[in-house]
Amino acid sequence: MTVQKKEEQRYLLDVKGYVCPFPSLYAMRSLGELSKGDVLEVLTDNPASCQTMPYTVERQGYKVLAVEKLEKNVWRIVIAK
Amino acid sequence: MEVVQIAETSFAGLESFIGRYSLGYERGEGSQHFLRVKIPNGIVTSTQLRGIAQLSDRLGRGYAELTDRQDVQLHWIRDEDAIEAFSQLRELGFTTDMCGQGYPEARYGDVRNIVGCPVAGLARDELIDASPLVLQMTRFYSGNRDFLDLPRKFKISLSGCAVNCVKPEIHDLSFVAARKPDGEVGFTAFVGGGLGSPPMMAKPLGVFLKPSEVFEVARAVIELFRDHGSRETKPRARFKWMVEAWGIDRLRGAVEEKLGRSLEPITLNAWVSGGDHSGLQAQKQPGRFYVTLPSLGGILPSDRMRAVADLADKYGSGELRLSTSQKPIIVNIPEEHVPSLLTELEALGFSLNASSLRWRTIACAGNLCGKAPDHVKARALQLVEHLESRLSEDLKRLDVTVYLSGCPNGCGHHPVAGIGLQSIQLKVGDELRPGYNIYLGGRLGPRAAFGRLVKQRAEADQVRLFVEKILKAYLRQRRDGESFSDYCERHSVEELEALIEQPFAVEEPLSARRDAVRP
Numbered sequence: 001m002t003v004q005k006k007e008e009q010r011y012l013l014d015v016k017g018y019v020c021p022f023p024s025l026y027a028m029r030s031l032g033e034l035s036k037g038d039v040l041e042v043l044t045d046n047p048a049s050c051q052t053m054p055y056t057v058e059r060q061g062y063k064v065l066a067v068e069k070l071e072k073n074v075w076r077i078v079i080a081k
Numbered sequence: 082m083e084v085v086q087i088a089e090t091s092f093a094g095l096e097s098f099i100g101r102y103s104l105g106y107e108r109g110e111g112s113q114h115f116l117r118v119k120i121p122n123g124i125v126t127s128t129q130l131r132g133i134a135q136l137s138d139r140l141g142r143g144y145a146e147l148t149d150r151q152d153v154q155l156h157w158i159r160d161e162d163a164i165e166a167f168s169q170l171r172e173l174g175f176t177t178d179m180c181g182q183g184y185p186e187a188r189y190g191d192v193r194n195i196v197g198c199p200v201a202g203l204a205r206d207e208l209i210d211a212s213p214l215v216l217q218m219t220r221f222y223s224g225n226r227d228f229l230d231l232p233r234k235f236k237i238s239l240s241g242c243a244v245n246c247v248k249p250e251i252h253d254l255s256f257v258a259a260r261k262p263d264g265e266v267g268f269t270a271f272v273g274g275g276l277g278s279p280p281m282m283a284k285p286l287g288v289f290l291k292p293s294e295v296f297e298v299a300r301a302v303i304e305l306f307r308d309h310g311s312r313e314t315k316p317r318a319r320f321k322w323m324v325e326a327w328g329i330d331r332l333r334g335a336v337e338e339k340l341g342r343s344l345e346p347i348t349l350n351a352w353v354s355g356g357d358h359s360g361l362q363a364q365k366q367p368g369r370f371y372v373t374l375p376s377l378g379g380i381l382p383s384d385r386m387r388a389v390a391d392l393a394d395k396y397g398s399g400e401l402r403l404s405t406s407q408k409p410i411i412v413n414i415p416e417e418h419v420p421s422l423l424t425e426l427e428a429l430g431f432s433l434n435a436s437s438l439r440w441r442t443i444a445c446a447g448n449l450c451g452k453a454p455d456h457v458k459a460r461a462l463q464l465v466e467h468l469e470s471r472l473s474e475d476l477k478r479l480d481v482t483v484y485l486s487g488c489p490n491g492c493g494h495h496p497v498a499g500i501g502l503q504s505i506q507l508k509v510g511d512e513l514r515p516g517y518n519i520y521l522g523g524r525l526g527p528r529a530a531f532g533r534l535v536k537q538r539a540e541a542d543q544v545r546l547f548v549e550k551i552l553k554a555y556l557r558q559r560r561d562g563e564s565f566s567d568y569c570e571r572h573s574v575e576e577l578e579a580l581i582e583q584p585f586a587v588e589e590p591l592s593a594r595r596d597a598v599r600p
Contacts, residue, residue, distance in 0.1 A: 056159065
């Protein structure tokens with residue numbers, strides 16, 4: 001599992017193929033490694049994660065900036081640390 | 082794009098759970114995730130049950146349910162607590178269902194908990210103890226990456242039970258004990274059942290299998306499904322559609338081709354199905370008994386779960402079984418301990434003098450999954466309490482199943498019930514209210530049939546009255562030995578509808594009226 005740096009302070013985590021709770025867990029652990037002010041984009045094909053991940057990461061103090069459909073059966077959840 | 086390597090330690094410990102553990106998504110009563118613990122063949126120790134109770138206390142609000150696939154289901158599990166839950170389950174020796182059903186495409190299907198007769202190895206009249214095969218197959222499929230991307234989930238039953246309590250007709254693949262005319266005992270297979278809309282009954286594959294052949298035949302069938310099942314659309318990806326498309330002969334031929342040999346043909350003319358193991362029963366082991374507790378709807382909060390586990394230690398061997406009708410079973414009770422155990426069970430609210438409906442009612446967890454317009458388990462309790470108050474002693478002898486589902490997916494098995502209730506949303510004026518469609522006369526076995534839709538869109542609060550009327554009509558009018566489903570079969574839908582719509586008659590003793598109509 002890797003996190004890619006897209007640009008300064010913007011990172012990408014691809015968790016397609018993972019079912020709950022793993023997209024949220026990978027996202028939380030990645031956020032734990034980033035710095036305050038960084039943004040993490042999470043790609044998932046698990047629609048349930050679009051519902052649950054925002055609650056999960058906000059409980060940890062992160063801010064969800066967007067949940068959007070990228071293409072058929074792929075969603076992007078954007079989270080700020 | 083630059084790749085930033087997040088320290089491996091950040092993800093440490095996650096990988097080992099993937100493929101064996103997951104949380105399911107739900108949206109009822111503030112729960113986002115359920116945790117469905119697979120209990121293969123429903124065999125569990127008191128220590129394991131207490132461990133699950135502890136997990137429920139710590140992470141699941143002290144609530145738990147037994148499912149009709151011999152799982153224990155917890156709710157309100159949070160993502161961030163999942164690893165703690167998975168770790169504890171791994172220590173206890175359990176895995177969970179995978180939640181691939183959350184995907185919009187036809188993929189990530191897994192082999193669900195393999196169900197077996199809960200009193201395997203104990204029941205006096207079983208043909209064969211199939212539980213070792215269930216456990217062998219469970220070990221093979223758990224976390225096996227070759228079988229984690231089936232077109233959809235895959236449900237198996239495997240039982241040597243004389244009454245086929247696992248309902249073999251409703252699974253994707255079932256192995257049913259069979260005895261040949263020469264006395265040899267083995268299994269035959271059923272394929273392509275499923276209760277999701279539209280429900281389909283599994284069909285006999287027409288083969289006799291020695292116990293040693295079951296594993297490889299199951300594997301061949303599942304591989305055929307994995308490699309040839311439709312992945313075009315999710316609703317059409319269940320195995321039953323492949324069986325419909327292929328037909329039995331082609332499927333059997335493909336299995337034989339995979340095995341490299343022909344299978345022995347057999348025609349099964351008669352079998353019992355959908356029976357149960359209610360109440361106190363003698364085991365095949367002399368002087369030993371098991372008792373099935375009447376836990377309506379399978380609700381077993383952690384304190385009661387712990388209490389039941391303690392009773393299994395105190396009066397039995399510390400082993401319990403979970404039935405496919407959402408009931409815990411305490412086993413291996415020496416005869417001399419039975420009276421004391423029954424007294425303690427009574428105090429715990431599990432009276433064996435309860436009506437038959439306490440054992441024969443199944444209700445899904447629709448209030449928590451979020452798909453049901455009604456709280457189905459609460460409705461089941463309301464219904465049973467109402468019928469108990471109106472029918473009293475007559476209910477004790479009644480052999481009728483009442484199954485409630487919150488939606489057409491049929492997790493509560495409503496299509497095969499004598500009285501099947503499926504929750505729907507009603508719009509009355511501007512108000513949304515829970516309602517039910519009422520199906521009557523479902524049955525399993527050689528004359529398997531789905532219940533017929535007799536009443537659509539009944540208001541939820543009225544359902545108990547409709548059910549009371551049809552049961553009273555049956556009690557008054559049944560012929561000698563006539564089952565409820567037979568009674569329904571000899572009436573048209575219109576006649577049955579008239580019976581449940583009729584005004585309440587002036588009450589008369591049911592027994593007297595039943596005698597009056599006996600030929």
